[in-house]
Amino acid sequence: MxxxxxxxxxxxxxxxxxxxxxxxxxxxxxxxxxxxxxxxADLSRTLWIRQTSLPQAKSYQARSRGHILLVAxxxxxxxxxxxxxALSVETIEEFVVELLRRVAHLQPDDExxxxxxxxxxxxxxxxxxxxxxxxxxxxxxxGTTLTLAFISGRRLxxxxxxxxxxxxxxxxxxxxVTEDHTVAAELARMGAIQPEDAKRHPHxxxxxxxxxxxxxxxxxxxxxxxxxxxxxxLCSDGLTDMLGDSRIAALLAEEPPVAVCERLVEEANxxxxxxxxxxxxxxxxxx
Numbered sequence: 001m002x003x004x005x006x007x008x009x010x011x012x013x014x015x016x017x018x019x020x021x022x023x024x025x026x027x028x029x030x031x032x033x034x035x036x037x038x039x040x041a042d043l044s045r046t047l048w049i050r051q052t053s054l055p056q057a058k059s060y061q062a063r064s065r066g067h068i069l070l071v072a073x074x075x076x077x078x079x080x081x082x083x084x085x086a087l088s089v090e091t092i093e094e095f096v097v098e099l100l101r102r103v104a105h106l107q108p109d110d111e112x113x114x115x116x117x118x119x120x121x122x123x124x125x126x127x128x129x130x131x132x133x134x135x136x137x138x139x140x141x142x143g144t145t146l147t148l149a150f151i152s153g154r155r156l157x158x159x160x161x162x163x164x165x166x167x168x169x170x171x172x173x174x175x176x177v178t179e180d181h182t183v184a185a186e187l188a189r190m191g192a193i194q195p196e197d198a199k200r201h202p203h204x205x206x207x208x209x210x211x212x213x214x215x216x217x218x219x220x221x222x223x224x225x226x227x228x229x230x231x232x233x234l235c236s237d238g239l240t241d242m243l244g245d246s247r248i249a250a251l252l253a254e255e256p257p258v259a260v261c262e263r264l265v266e267e268a269n270x271x272x273x274x275x276x277x278x279x280x281x282x283x284x285x286x287x
Contacts, residue, residue, distance in 0.1 A: 016153045017226055019067050021282035024261035025053050028238055029273030035074035035081035035144075036236050036278040037089045041096075042067055049093070053278075054086055067151040068096060069280045071164045073236040075210065076142030084129050084144040084212050091125035092148065111155075111223070118150060118159055119219045122211070129212035143212030147178060147234050149282075151226070158222040162210045164278075165240055166222075167248065169231040174249035177222050181209035205237070232282045235264070238275030242268035257281040 027034040040051045043066040072088045074081030096118075125146070133139045145162025158166045158177055163185070166177040179185065184201035186208055187193045198204060209218050231252045240248075243264065251263050264279045 017228065017230075017284040018287055019151065019282055019284055020257050021050075021067065021069060021280065022257035022261050023051050023053075023069070023071075023278070023280035024265055025276065025278040026265045026269065026273075028275050028277050029269050031276055033082065034276045035076075035085055036238070036276040037070075037072045037074070037082075037085040038234075038278050038280050039068060039070040039089050039093065040280060041069075041093070043096070052089065054089055067149075067282070068092070069149040069151075069232070069234050069282055071145075071147050071234040071236055071278050071280055072211075073145040073162065073164050073238075073276070073278070074142070075144060075207065075212075076139065080133075080139045080142035081144065083132065083139055084142040087128050087132060088125040088144050088146050088211055091128050092121055095121035095124055111157075114150075114152075115157065115221055115223075118148070118157065119221065122146060122148070122159055122161065122217060122219050126211040126217040133212065143207070143210040145181075145207070145210055145236070146217075149232060149234060151282075154226045156224050156226050156232070160220045160222070161217050162207055163205070164234065164236045167233040167235075167245075167252075168224075169233070169249055169252045170227060170229070172249070172253060174245050174252070176245075177224075179220065181218075181220075182206055183208060226284050228284065228286045230284045231260075232284070233260075234280040236276060236278040238273075238277040239264055239268050239279055241275060242271040242273065242277070252281065257283055 021040050023038040023040045025036045037053045041049050072085035074085030145164040147164040148159040150157045160178040163180040163182050168175045183203035183206040184198040188195045188198040211217050260281045261279045265277050268277045
């Protein structure tokens with residue numbers, strides 16, 4: 001099942017924007033290992049992986065243009081969560097190369113095919129995690145969240161499962177693009193609790209939808225047109241549990257991507273650093 005939502009107003013022009021992006025991950029101050037993974041990649045004849053938390057970053061031959069940003073927060077305890085999030089990143093890297101011929105000059109009638117292809121990439125990652133868990137009993141029960149942003153020209157597509165998040169800062173206003181897939185968030189959407197109570201609910205970290213879960217991942221898809229000055233943030237809950245939206249918005253507005261990521265991680269650790277912290281930030285500008 002795929003949900004397609006136009007979350008934000010669409011711009012009239014489809015010309016490309018310059019993209020500056022950076023990612024950073026940190027284990028935090030409490031956990032001894034890091035189950036988060038991230039990816040920042042440019043697609044232009046070759047998939048050049050600029051940064052990834054995985055070792056031995058690679059490049060892949062391709063034909064088209066675009067940008068991939070990804071955050072995955074593994075679950076399942078030491079080793080298992082790290083394996084699940086790593087498998088999701090590796091699978092997306094491999095799968096996306098096969099799709100690139102679609103996205104050099106994406107037209108409106110191409111959107112459905114791109115959405116279906118990237119949804120299939122996420123499902124393939126889900127299947128790989130389940131297969132690895134079945135093959136290695138010590139990894140049983142592992143899973144991962146996944147928040148993936150794909151940019152082609154001015155078009156933004158976000159593919160999402162779990163409680164990592166995508167935010168868009170536009171005109172000084174911070175918009176949470178994705179919805180959390182947790183018990184507390186579901187209760188808030190049903191009206192059983194108030195939205196502000198979900199942040200303190202005892203089941204706020206109980207995930208209802210993730211890669212590696214059963215009966216299978218459900219992929220939410222969001223799409224919009226980017227504008228000059230937009231800033232995109234993908235992050236794990238280790239960041240949003242420690243910092244409020246107003247502070248995140250202030251940092252996104254004032255700093256370039258490298259400095260934003262460093263400050264976000266620094267301040268989340270200063271606030272307690274109770275979980276792994278990952279942030280990927282992209283700024284979009286004319287020219």
